Amino acid sequence: MSFTLATWNINSVRLREPIVLKLLEEEAPDVLCLQECKSPVEKIPTEGFAALGYTHMVARGQKGYNGVAILSKIPMVEAASEDFASLNHARHIAGRLENGVTVHNFYVPAGGDKPDREVNEKFGQKLDYLTEMRDWFHAEKPEKSILVGDLNIAPREDDVWDHKKLLKVVSHTPIEVEKLAETQESGGWVDITRQDVPEGKLYSWWSYRARDWDVADKGRRLDHVWATPDISNAGHGSRVLRAARGWEKPSDHAPVFASFDL
């Protein structure tokens, strides 16, 4: 079977219910992974999603911060939920689809301002979170799996608007890029987005602070779609729905899509 999946940091699923519905109506991915829902699970507005055919959901939530959810048209059961780095944060949920594919949805800690764990505890937590992800996937040896989410790291030079200017900015520092590579290698994960779009600038996030995000185009590719090697060849059709960054009351992230023919 073939299915399409999207990942989107929504920055409040309740405030942005209208544009979640717009995405589901207009693009109709089979599976939508959301991050930064900023809502307890019981307050996620599921009725409208279900009315569009997204009758399955697995989620973790907390009040005000973090929160991850997977909405699916395909029957799905909860497969895992880890609290890496013991932060007591809702940053990971995994679902197993009826077709046998496991989908991991992550919201990796942003890491604060200064890229130095001695002066910025949050940066240390980000590195520790990635280390524990790495070790977990090393033990888990994932198969027939997809990993998506806001990983809060733009690894490649062409994943940011200016590589040199961002070398000391959290999200693109060499230590984070190396950590992300370790995590990716431990699970054998293939970057599906860059498998499909191997060349050129590609972003999924543009700051709210830029006066004209579209013209300035100072973006970063923080949102990722990975897959295990046994299904990576089935991945295709990757794209960033940049237009969604310009929708009414937008998230600062745009959805990233990929399809799999299995």
Next chain:
DNA sequence: ATGCCCTATTATATAGGA
């Protein structure tokens, strides 16, 4: 690279985002 920003909170300033 900072920032003319944005969100949730038993809110009315603060913490967090990246």
